[in-house]
Amino acid sequence: MGRAVPPLALVQQVLEGRLTAVARMITHAESGEEACHEALAEIYRHTGKAHVVGITGVPGSGKSALVTRLCKALRAGGRSVGVIAVDPSSPFSGGSILGDRIRMNELVTDPGVFIRSMATRGALGGLARASLSGVDILDAAGYDVVLIETVGVGQDEIDVVQAVHTTLVVSAPGLGDDIQAIKAGVLEIADIHVVGKCDRSDAHRTVTDLKNMLAMGHRNSQGYGWQVPLIPTSSVSGEGIPELLTAIDGHLEALTSSGELEQRRRRIAQTRLLKSAENILRDQFQRHHDRQISELTDRMMSGRTHPHAAAQTLLNQFRSERKP
Amino acid sequence: MQAPNTQPIRVMIAKVGLDGHDRGVKIVARCLRDAGMDVIYTGLHRTPEEVALAAVQEDVDILGISILSGAQMTVFPRVLELLRGQHGSDIAVVGGGVMPDEDVVELKRMGVSEVLLQDTPPQAIVESMRRLVRERGPR
Ligand code: B12
Numbered sequence: 001m002g003r004a005v006p007p008l009a010l011v012q013q014v015l016e017g018r019l020t021a022v023a024r025m026i027t028h029a030e031s032g033e034e035a036c037h038e039a040l041a042e043i044y045r046h047t048g049k050a051h052v053v054g055i056t057g058v059p060g061s062g063k064s065a066l067v068t069r070l071c072k073a074l075r076a077g078g079r080s081v082g083v084i085a086v087d088p089s090s091p092f093s094g095g096s097i098l099g100d101r102i103r104m105n106e107l108v109t110d111p112g113v114f115i116r117s118m119a120t121r122g123a124l125g126g127l128a129r130a131s132l133s134g135v136d137i138l139d140a141a142g143y144d145v146v147l148i149e150t151v152g153v154g155q156d157e158i159d160v161v162q163a164v165h166t167t168l169v170v171s172a173p174g175l176g177d178d179i180q181a182i183k184a185g186v187l188e189i190a191d192i193h194v195v196g197k198c199d200r201s202d203a204h205r206t207v208t209d210l211k212n213m214l215a216m217g218h219r220n221s222q223g224y225g226w227q228v229p230l231i232p233t234s235s236v237s238g239e240g241i242p243e244l245l246t247a248i249d250g251h252l253e254a255l256t257s258s259g260e261l262e263q264r265r266r267r268i269a270q271t272r273l274l275k276s277a278e279n280i281l282r283d284q285f286q287r288h289h290d291r292q293i294s295e296l297t298d299r300m301m302s303g304r305t306h307p308h309a310a311a312q313t314l315l316n317q318f319r320s321e322r323k324p
Numbered sequence: 325m326q327a328p329n330t331q332p333i334r335v336m337i338a339k340v341g342l343d344g345h346d347r348g349v350k351i352v353a354r355c356l357r358d359a360g361m362d363v364i365y366t367g368l369h370r371t372p373e374e375v376a377l378a379a380v381q382e383d384v385d386i387l388g389i390s391i392l393s394g395a396q397m398t399v400f401p402r403v404l405e406l407l408r409g410q411h412g413s414d415i416a417v418v419g420g421g422v423m424p425d426e427d428v429v430e431l432k433r434m435g436v437s438e439v440l441l442q443d444t445p446p447q448a449i450v451e452s453m454r455r456l457v458r459e460r461g462p463r
């Protein structure tokens with residue numbers, strides 16, 4: 001790869017699926033630099049072909065191992081796969097150790113699989129800021145299926161569901177309180193429930209617990225006639241993987257035939273819009289309003305204003321400074 | 325809080341071949357993370373092919389390979405060759421571990437950007453990484 005190629009000049013190569021161009025474009029997207037937006041806009045025009053699948057669940061539930069198994073099954077069926085694997089950044093240094101890849105090494109030499117690790121860099125909700133641009137890039141580059149592995153989450157603040165066609169929620173035995181620890185909000189977002197590590201002897205309990213919880217009024221059939229399945233899998237033995245793949249394909253089929261796919265596409269578009277707006281605002285604040293933020297914080301500390309009023313002042317200053 | 329447009333340095337840290345000495349790499353990974361870098365750790369027993377391809381997909385600034393098995397003179401030339409073949413030659417390759425001085429000289433001649441052996445203090449490792457990225461310039 002040559003030095004300092006402008007992002008726009010890479011777009012054609014991304015569309016042709018050139019590995020280095022795809023990799024570099026994701027780097028540009030992560031940087032959030034001004035120069036990448038024009039290129040990402042061009043790429044966005046070429047998206048919409050891939051089946052985008054989110055994989056979420058508590059830390060250590062086996063998401064990365066499952067992604068590896070799914071990739072192999074998809075490849076055996078002749079489909080190419082792009083993976084975005086998100087891991088948390090350290091809140092102290094901003095740095096990260098991205099370990100999802102450790103379980104995915106065997107896929108690397110297959111040209112039909114592209115894996116990219118991303119750090120959250122302070123973003124909440126289980127995704128990184130550039131995750132969805134990363135999905136666009138892999139989609140436009142022609143990968144048939146794009147998998148996003150979120151950071152391990154147990155709370156209900158999960159963005160992935162607003163950004164994908166199909167959401168897998170992975171549970172597993174042996175994670176302490178396991179099922180009870182998963183908040184209802186996480187269970188409800190599943191289009192497909194996976195109970196991983198079913199090679200373990202205590203897995204049947206997890207399956208039973210989860211079934212009971214789902215029976216206790218959690219949504220298990222969705223408006224468009226999709227019954228949320230619960231599939232036990234093992235990434236060690238491969239058990240349940242064919243069934244899972246069938247369910248993933250079945251879900252896309254149900255989305256398509258019911259017209260729900262259009263609804264989800266619209267929801268995804270809206271998420272993208274709002275996230276982008278949020279990012280633009282946050283950048284502008286950080287870049288131009290440090291001083292105001294610090295002054296208003298001082299006034300709050302000395303009791304001269306309160307959070308809501310200070311926020312109003314900040315936003316008013318912000319608006320009055322913006323040229324129309 | 326991160327400034328929005330400063331990209332953390334991306335480093336991949338790898339162990340290649342049968343070499344099971346992973347104390348050093350784990351220390352290195354942690355010290356780079358604590359210096360604000362994104363560190364992708366591949367785990368043990370990788371092949372040169374896996375490591376080179378992964379480094380290109382991850383678009384890392386630096387590929388660090390730790391070798392305490394004596395295999396440096398086969399591993400590094402192979403990785404450099406593979407990176408060139410994958411249009412990944414703007415990735416700086418850095419070595420670490422235990423190896424004789426004459427090998428270090430030869431590896432640098434081949435195109436390994438830096439070799440940092442035992443007892444290198446963490447801060448010196450961090451500084452070397454930053455310097456290599458600075459010297460390369462934007463890409
Ligand atoms: C601890 C140790 C072990 C432990 C390893 C535990 C583990 N999980 O890591 C055990 C007991 C398992 C072990 C086994 C063996 N060992 Co041993 N082991 C050592 C020993 C004593 C210390 C290594 C160590 O952990 N150092 C501490 C860490 C922090 O230092 P470090 O790894 O060098 O890392 C630093 C720098 O090198 C650098 N660095 C390292 N990697 C990287 C990467 C990058 C990118 C960067 C920038 C920097 C960097 O930064 C670190 C911090 O400064 C060394 C002797 C020595 N003086 O090094 C022998 C040594 C490495 N072992 C040796 C041998 C021969 C073996 C065995 C083959 C013995 C046997 N016959 O069974 C086995 C092989 C096991 C295997 N599968 O690979 C030889 C290797 C000889 C050679 N290279 O030709 C050594 C040198 C001992 C000797 N003098 O003979 N070993």
Ligand SMILES: Nc1nc2c(ncn2[C@@H]2O[C@H](COP(=O)(O)OP(=O)(O)OP(=O)(O)O)[C@@H](O)[C@H]2O)c(=O)[nH]1
Nearest residue numbers: 058059060061062063064065152196197234235236
């Ligand atoms: N027995 C068994 N162990 C598994 C299985 N899948 C994963 N594991 C183990 O569970 C641990 C976590 O697996 P990962 O795939 O890294 O889990 P993860 O959900 O990606 O973890 P985070 O990304 O850290 O949240 C590892 O030690 C795996 O070896 C499985 O099917 N059976």
Ligand SMILES: [Mg+2]
Nearest residue numbers: 063064099100
């Ligand atoms: Mg993982």
